[in-house]
Amino acid sequence: MSENENSPKTLRRIGVLTSGGDAPGMNAAVRAVVREALTNDVECVGIRRGYNGLIRGDYYLMHGQEVSHILSRGGTVLYTARSDEFMTPEGRQKAVDVCRFLGLDGLVTIGGDGTFRGALELSRLGVPVVGVPATIDNDVGCSNYTIGFDTACNTAIECVDRLRDTMSSHERCSIVEVMGRRAGFLALYVGISVGATAVLIPERDLDFEKDVIEPIREAKFVGNTHFMLVVAEGVCMDEKFPGVHTVFDLGNKIQREIGMKPTVTVLGHLQRGGKPTARDRETASRMGYRAVKALAEGRYNLIIGTQKGKIEEIPIEEALEMKKTVQMERYYMLHDLQNRVPRNLR
Numbered sequence: 334m335s336e337n338e339n340s341p342k343t344l345r346r347i348g349v350l351t352s353g354g355d356a357p358g359m360n361a362a363v364r365a366v367v368r369e370a371l372t373n374d375v376e377c378v379g380i381r382r383g384y385n386g387l388i389r390g391d392y393y394l395m396h397g398q399e400v401s402h403i404l405s406r407g408g409t410v411l412y413t414a415r416s417d418e419f420m421t422p423e424g425r426q427k428a429v430d431v432c433r434f435l436g437l438d439g440l441v442t443i444g445g446d447g448t449f450r451g452a453l454e455l456s457r458l459g460v461p462v463v464g465v466p467a468t469i470d471n472d473v474g475c476s477n478y479t480i481g482f483d484t485a486c487n488t489a490i491e492c493v494d495r496l497r498d499t500m501s502s503h504e505r506c507s508i509v510e511v512m513g514r515r516a517g518f519l520a521l522y523v524g525i526s527v528g529a530t531a532v533l534i535p536e537r538d539l540d541f542e543k544d545v546i547e548p549i550r551e552a553k554f555v556g557n558t559h560f561m562l563v564v565a566e567g568v569c570m571d572e573k574f575p576g577v578h579t580v581f582d583l584g585n586k587i588q589r590e591i592g593m594k595p596t597v598t599v600l601g602h603l604q605r606g607g608k609p610t611a612r613d614r615e616t617a618s619r620m621g622y623r624a625v626k627a628l629a630e631g632r633y634n635l636i637i638g639t640q641k642g643k644i645e646e647i648p649i650e651e652a653l654e655m656k657k658t659v660q661m662e663r664y665y666m667l668h669d670l671q672n673r674v675p676r677n678l679r
């Protein structure tokens with residue numbers, strides 16, 4: 334069959350990059366992109382260090398060999414970065430020039446919301462893009478799930494379980510801050526999974542007495558001797574309690590109120606690393622595979638998302654308009670599942 338104007342352009346060469354914060358499973362996505370490209374006789378150029386690398390022409394041709402044995406590794410073999418230069422029209426024009434120089438018929442960008450905003454700008458300058466959501470924050474509106482979230486939850490849970498052993502032995506109160514930027518998904522899932530005394534997420538209006546002190550008092554009343562508060566980093570970022578800028582401030586405030594000095598642990602970057610879980614490897618493989626399938630079949634300027642467990646292709650502009658928020662019923666469930674004073678005795 335001969336090609337005509339309406340036939341999808343034959344895909345000869347694509348690029349792939351990882352951008353924003355690293356997330357476990359990014360490597361599995363890169364592997365899927367490279368392997369599916371090669372299976373379709375399409376060359377794949379790996380761009381190092383996200384949009385910074387694109388601007389600087391930091392790339393290499395990837396062979397099947399390059400992605401052997403990376404499926405199980407955390408981080409990203411392509412390195413990742415945040416790029417201020419790409420935020421400027423001049424920077425983006427340089428990136429487009431490099432895409433043209435390399436003869437890229439498409440670019441797969443693996444990252445979070447910011448990465449996709451960058452991809453949208455590239456698409457407006459004529460570069461066909463497909464985004465694959467990978468961020469431990471799970472805060473991409475168009476996708477129920479983002480690569481890395483499950484691994485980060487499991488890592489945080491393991492850390493909190495360890496902390497609990499020592500907290501219960503010393504009968505103390507512990508505050509654990511988990512990542513998530515301005516989203517509380519990670520904190521909520523971790524809180525439910527460790528049976529936290531209270532979970533503080535930025536999606537809620539918070540009241541110090543009701544959301545922090547009361548749960549501790551109640552837990553004490555029913556006989557608990559140690560208390561675990563899981564706090565999303567966005568709570569302090571957004572100063573949900575006036576004058577509380579860090580979890581350490583929160584610890585001091587609790588001490589002033591009830592005389593018990595909590596130990597404070599910020600899990601920080603510990604949550605980002607580690608071997609991806611089965612869920613992250615499998616989801617990343619499916620998303621990376623689908624990204625190349627879409628490009629090969631002439632569909633681009635979209636994000637590959639999961640909706641109700643199925644992989645979907647969402648036009649990028651529409652995808653960036655979509656919002657999602659934590660499921661509040663999970664939050665209320667967490668409270669109902671605690672060892673609490675029965676309602677009629679409160």
Ligand code: ATP
Nearest residue numbers: 353354384415416419444445446447448450451468
């Ligand atoms: P994570 O959720 O892990 O932080 P992310 O992709 O949201 O990942 P960002 O730092 O927000 O991470 O974005 C990655 C890069 O995308 C930025 O460093 C910047 O170069 C580019 N970018 C972000 N927002 C825009 C925008 N509005 N226009 C153009 N480029 C953008």
